[in-house]
Amino acid sequence: MTAAKNLKILEQEIDHEKGKSSTDQLAAYFYRISNHEELFRIGKGFLHEVQKGIKSFAFTSTGYKNSQQRTILGLCCFFDQNADYKIAIVSDLLSQGVFSELIQSSTPHSYSLDKGEDIINYSSFHHHFDFIDYAELSKFYDNHLYTKKFENEVKKILDKYDLIFWDIPEMEKIKNHPHFHYRISHLYQSMTVIVSQNATSGKQVETIKNFFSNYNINLNGVLFDNTCAQDIPKRKKFLGLF
C-alpha cells in the first residue's frame, strides 16, 4: 500500500510538472453527479465492505452498460475524494460510454509478465485510476489456457491496487468466452447487479442471478438505476406504458 502511494505521489508530481490539473478534471466528473446524496449512501456501503477487506467489486446489469460505467466512475470519484486509493477499472468497453473521455486523457502503460514474454496494457488516468481492458486479460488467458499462470499473474497485477472495479460484459459476451470468464470470475469478491427502473423485470434479475450462480458467483447487492429509463427512446417509452 505504501509503495503504491509513493508511486502515485511521484506520478502526480510528474503530471503537475506537465502543467495538467488532473484533480480538476476528476472533480469536474464528481460535481457532474446529480445524485450526490445517493452516491454517498452507496459509497459508504462499499467503504464498509472495503473496511471488511473486500477490494474486488464486480458490477453487472440487465443490459444497460452505461449504468455500470456510471456506477463505477461514481464510486471511483467517491473513493478518490474521500481516501487516496489506487483503483483499477477492468472493462470490456473502454472506448465507449463515460470511460472513453477519461481514456482519451489517460496515458498508456503496460505490465510486463512472465519475464517480459507477455504484456498487459492499461491506461492510467493521472494516477487516479488505471483502466484495464478485458481483451488484454483475454489475450493473456489465450496464451495460458491450461496453466495456473493466468490466475497467478493477473493476481499479481491486481495486488498492486487498493480497489478493483469490474465492469462485467453482457451475458452474451460471457457466453461466447465462458472459460475465460469462469476463471477470471474467481477474482470477483463482490457482485452487484444494477437494475433499471420501469424496464427490468424480476424475471430478468432472476436470470442474471441464476447465470452467475452457475459460475459460483453470488450476487451480493442491488443498485437501482432510474436514469436508464430516461435514456429509453420515446417510442420504447410509449410502448413501456403498456
Place this chain on the structure above:
Amino acid sequence: MEKLQGLLHEGTIINLRMLFKLSVRYKVHFFGAVLFFVSFLLYNQFSQPVIYAIKVPMKEVIVQKVSSDLTSLLPEANISALSLEELTIALSNYSFLKNFASLVVEDPNFDQLNFGRIESTKSLFGRDLKLGCIGVNECIVARLADELPELFYLEKGPTKNRFTLVTNAIDKKTVYTLSSHLVKAIEQDRIRVRQYTLLKEIKSVGNLIEESRSVMKKMGGYRAMEEQEKLQNNIADLKERIRLLQSNSSLEMANVSSLQAKLMENKKSTRMVENTDEKYEEYQKAQRRLEDIKLNIAALSNIEEEKRTASDKLIISQLREEQSSLLKILPPKQDLKSMELSESFKEKQRGNSGDFEFDYLVSKNKISRLKVDYESSKAELNEMLQKKLINENKVGGMKADLDFLKSLESKQMSLKLLSATMNSDLVFEDGNQQVEDFRKSSFIRTFLYSFSFSLLLYILSILARYSSDDRIYGEEEIRMYLKDLDFVGEAPSFE
C-alpha cells in the same frame, strides 16, 4: 401473496396510498379509463330510447256517510276508500290487463303502435304481435297483456284520494292511444268491481224471492191473491158498468122526456099546418080567379071605349067589383109567404112525427132493458163483494209473507236499477294532457353510473396489471423479488 398484502390496509381495507402509486405507475390505464368513461357515458346517454309519458290525474269519488247516531254529526270515515296499493294491485290483475289489451287490439291503428319495453330499445309493434300469433285474437290479447304492465304505473297524488296515472311508451302516438284506452279500461273495471257486490245481492234477493214464491204457492196464496185481484178487477168493472148503466138510464130518461115533448109539439104543429092548408087552398082559388078576372078585364079593355057594348061595360064593372072583393079577401103578401113555407114545413112535420114516435118507443124499450141490466149487475156486485170479503180473510192470513215478498221484489228492482246505472268511483280529470319526453336515466345519474363503473374497472384493471406485472419500479419491488439481495441504493447519474 405479498402483493395482496401490500394492497390491503387495516383501516381502509384497500391501501389507498398503494392504489395512488399504482395509478401513477400505470398511466395508460388512467387514460384508458378516461376514454372508457367518456365512451360509456355517451353510450349510456344516447343509447337510451326517448320515453314519452302522459300523466292523467284522477280522484276517487268518496260518498260521505253521515252517522245515523245524531250525537255525532261528523261524517264517518269511508272504510271502502281506495288506497294506492289496492288500486295498483287491481291494475296488475290479469283480467284487467286482458280487458285493457282487448281495447287496445281493437284500436284501428293497432298495427303501428309500438309496445316496446322502456328498459330495452327493442321495438314491438302491433303487427309483430299479429304475425307472432298468426292473427289469433286471443293469442294477441294474451301476449299484449304480458307487455302492458311495463307501460303504465300509478303514483300517489297530493291528497289521500288522488292518484296520478302515468302511461309510458317509446312512441308518441302509442302513448296517446294507450292512455285513452287505459282510462276506459279502468272505468270499465271499476264499474265491474262495484257491480260485483250488487250482482251478488241481486242473486241472493232473487233466491229469497224464489223461496218465498214457492212457499206462497204451496199455501195457495197465489191463487187467493189472483182471485182477490180478479175479484177486485171484476168489482171495479161491475161498479163501472153500473155507473154507466145509471148514466145511460138517466140519459135515456131525459131522452124519453124530450121525445115526449117533441111529439106533443109535433102534433100541435101538424094541426096548425092543416088549418093553414085550407086557407091556402082558398087563397089559391081566389088567386086563380083574380088572374082570370085580370085576363078578362085586359081582354075587354083592349076594345076601344066607343066600341064597347054595354054588356061589355057591365061585365068589366062586375069583374072589377069581383076583383076588388077578391083583393080584400086575399091575405097580405107576407102572410102569403108564410103560407108558402108551411108546405115544406108541413112535409117535414109529417116525417118528424113518425120519427119521434119511433124514437120514443125505442127509448122506452131501452130504458126498460137498462133497468133489467142494472138490476142484474147490482145483484152480481153484491155477490162479488161477498166473495171478496171471504177471500180477504184468506189473503190477510198471508199478509206478512206477501209484504216480505213485495219488499224483496222492490229491493230486487232497486238493485237492478242501481246496477244498470252504476258509475265508476274514479273520476279522471280532463287536464291538458301534455306528453313529456325524457330518457330513463338523467344525465347526472348516467354520469355517476358511468363514473362509478369506470372507476371500478380502472381499479380492477390496475390491480390485475399489478398482480401480473413483475417489473421493478422501486425499492418495494426489489425487496419483493430479490429478497436475498441487499439493496444498496441508486446508481449515480451524471448531468
